[in-house]
Amino acid sequence: MNRVLARKLSVDMCGLRVPQRSFCTTAAKASSSQDQLSNQSKTNGSTNGDQYDIAIVGGGMVGMAMACSLASMPLTKQLSIAIIDRNPALKSGTSIKKVDFPDPRVSTVTPASISFFKDIGAWDYVQQHRHAYFDKMQVWDYTGLGYTKYHARDVSKELLGCVVENKVLHSSLFSCLQKGLIFYQKNDCRKTIHPANLTSMSLQPSSSSVGMADSSSPSSKGLAKLELSDGSRLYAKLVVGADGSKSEVRNLAGIKESGQKYSQNAIICTVEHIVENRCAWQRFLPTGPIALLPIGEKYSNIVWTMDPKESLERKLISEDDFVKAVNGALDYGYGPHPKSSLFGEFSASGCFEVPPKVVKLVSERMVFPLSIMHADAYVAKRVALIGDAAHTVHPLAGQGVNLGFGDAFALSKVIADGVAVGSDIGEVTLLKKFEVERRVANSTMMTILDGFQKAYTVDFGPLNILRAAAFNAANLIPPLKRNIISYASGEMRFPLFA
Numbered sequence: 060m061n062r063v064l065a066r067k068l069s070v071d072m073c074g075l076r077v078p079q080r081s082f083c084t085t086a087a088k089a090s091s092s093q094d095q096l097s098n099q100s101k102t103n104g105s106t107n108g109d110q111y112d113i114a115i116v117g118g119g120m121v122g123m124a125m126a127c128s129l130a131s132m133p134l135t136k137q138l139s140i141a142i143i144d145r146n147p148a149l150k151s152g153t154s155i156k157k158v159d160f161p162d163p164r165v166s167t168v169t170p171a172s173i174s175f176f177k178d179i180g181a182w183d184y185v186q187q188h189r190h191a192y193f194d195k196m197q198v199w200d201y202t203g204l205g206y207t208k209y210h211a212r213d214v215s216k217e218l219l220g221c222v223v224e225n226k227v228l229h230s231s232l233f234s235c236l237q238k239g240l241i242f243y244q245k246n247d248c249r250k251t252i253h254p255a256n257l258t259s260m261s262l263q264p265s266s267s268s269v270g271m272a273d274s275s276s277p278s279s280k281g282l283a284k285l286e287l288s289d290g291s292r293l294y295a296k297l298v299v300g301a302d303g304s305k306s307e308v309r310n311l312a313g314i315k316e317s318g319q320k321y322s323q324n325a326i327i328c329t330v331e332h333i334v335e336n337r338c339a340w341q342r343f344l345p346t347g348p349i350a351l352l353p354i355g356e357k358y359s360n361i362v363w364t365m366d367p368k369e370s371l372e373r374k375l376i377s378e379d380d381f382v383k384a385v386n387g388a389l390d391y392g393y394g395p396h397p398k399s400s401l402f403g404e405f406s407a408s409g410c411f412e413v414p415p416k417v418v419k420l421v422s423e424r425m426v427f428p429l430s431i432m433h434a435d436a437y438v439a440k441r442v443a444l445i446g447d448a449a450h451t452v453h454p455l456a457g458q459g460v461n462l463g464f465g466d467a468f469a470l471s472k473v474i475a476d477g478v479a480v481g482s483d484i485g486e487v488t489l490l491k492k493f494e495v496e497r498r499v500a501n502s503t504m505m506t507i508l509d510g511f512q513k514a515y516t517v518d519f520g521p522l523n524i525l526r527a528a529a530f531n532a533a534n535l536i537p538p539l540k541r542n543i544i545s546y547a548s549g550e551m552r553f554p555l556f557a
Contacts, residue, residue, distance in 0.1 A: 108292035109251075111141040112484065113474075114285055115299045116257050116308050118144030120166075120225060121446035121463035122301030123232035126250060127179040128471040130236075134478045135471065141293055143253045143285070144302075149233065150254060153226045155188055160421040161354045163327045163361075164225045167339070167457030171549020172464045173221060176231065184231035190223045191353035196339040197412060200526055203395035208409050213537070214544045219339070220457075222352045222360060228460075255287035260298065260311040262440060283441040283485070297485040298442050299470065301463075304432055306448035312439045318432030318451070321512065323347050324370035325429055325454060326363045329354065329422035330385065332415045340414045341455070342389060343526075347512075348455045349388045351414050358421065361385060362454055370426050378420045389414045429453055431509055433502070437494040441485035443470055450501050453508045461549060462501050469497050 113129065115122045126142055129135045142149070168176070176182040196219055199206030211219050236250055265281030282294040300308025309316065323346070330351075336359045340351040347364025354360050363385070365373070373381060384392075390413060397411050432451045437444050446463030473493040477484045 112138035114295035117302035125467040134475040169549040181231040189355040191355040201393040206397040255289040259286040300444040300448040321429040330417040331419040438490035
């Protein structure tokens with residue numbers, strides 16, 4: 060037992076850097092790592108600030124995915140990276156106990172994002188914790204005029220996605236860094252966490268271009284200078300803004316954004332069934348969609364969109380009344396069950412099904428406002444935006460975090476391409492390649508989701524019939540159905556006929 064405690068203490072010491080935290084690969088490196096970190100501070104100059112190739116502002120799921128992606132690629136694994144975030148989970152990790160009820164904050168991870176997590180070595184951790192794969196989804200309209208069912212087998216796949224708690228996804232990425240799964244060189248402690256907020260950012264004057272070869276050069280000419288809330292300062296060749304919809308990086312870089320607040324809030328919570336739920340369900344109601352997503356065992360996640368006043372009322376009613384309201388919204392509430400189809404009968408596997416009854420609320424009900432936002436630019440000199448810092452979307456298809464993971468992967472590839480040819484990774488001409496690729500993909504998804512949101516806030520007879528026809532068309536026209544599934548799975552093809 061004493062040896063175990065001593066080993067744990069050694070690992071914890073290896074992870075500490077004052078005032079920052081660095082990740083090392085083994086407990087045996089504790090002493091040498093402390094010497095290395097001390098020497099590094101002396102080399103860079105503690106007064107002038109440390110220098111990094113990349114500073115990632117925001118240590119959430121997308122920011123951590125960016126760090127892991129860079130560290131897993133042969134061409135970028137040697138880059139020094141600073142992660143700037145005050146999140147306590149980045150100091151000691153998040154405690155995840157299997158006996159706890161599922162957290163209401165979850166993400167529906169697409170097959171493309173699953174592949175990304177496997178590539179960076181984070182998916183094994185997810186599989187060791189609670190998660191729920193699903194291979195079918197049913198979507199229907201409150202009018203009872205139409206519905207559609209999607210099966211993974213329609214596109215010759217095994218699954219449509221996987222629902223995972225956000226804390227599990229974040230911990231899987233944190234674990235990659237903490238356990239050293241992505242380090243290839245001995246004594247490589249170049250991934251450092253700064254537990255602080257970004258307070259200012261500016262570009263240093265440059266008299267000559269800054270190359271990639273000397274990442275520890277004491278010269279800060281042409282680099283981005285970042286001032287942090289703890290009084291520290293650092294320099295970076297590239298600053299990645301992964302700090303959410305209210306991004307300080309976007310603000311300080313002078314990048315404008317456009318968008319609007321929807322007159323809707325979303326209630327999220329965890330509920331329990333008598334039987335296990337193995338399907339993703341979504342019903343479009345007059346005030347917005349309600350989704351029932353499997354989260355493992357006999358639990359599901361609820362994402363219910365409605366007007367702000369109603370959301371506050373639903374949050375405050377008794378648990379029993381809320382459960383009744385949920386079951387009504389997923390059953391006969393607001394309108395009848397759809398019949399088979401406007402155009403004929405479906406096969407047994409395509410028939411309409413009623414979702415499993417909810418028997419208990421097992422988490423708090425959380426309410427948050429909905430909006431859409433798109434940055435006017437994703438990049439500027441020595442700056443790139445990813446995830447919610449660049450775009451936010453309606454949660455009706457669960458695509459938000461998947462778009463962010465796509466950003467992280469695409470930016471990592473562009474940086475690797477730059478390193479391969481000796482380019483300055485902070486130059487706009489290089490970063491524009493990332494923007495061109497991701498703006499098209501993100502804009503298309505945002506337009507589709509915004510269109511759905513607007514189409515289902517209008518209760519108008521002819522429009523209701525058109526919506527029903529669209530649902531039934533997705534069931535009856537295989538090429539259309541295949542393209543919709545492929546697009547939603549992350550393949551990013553337009554949902555049109557193949």
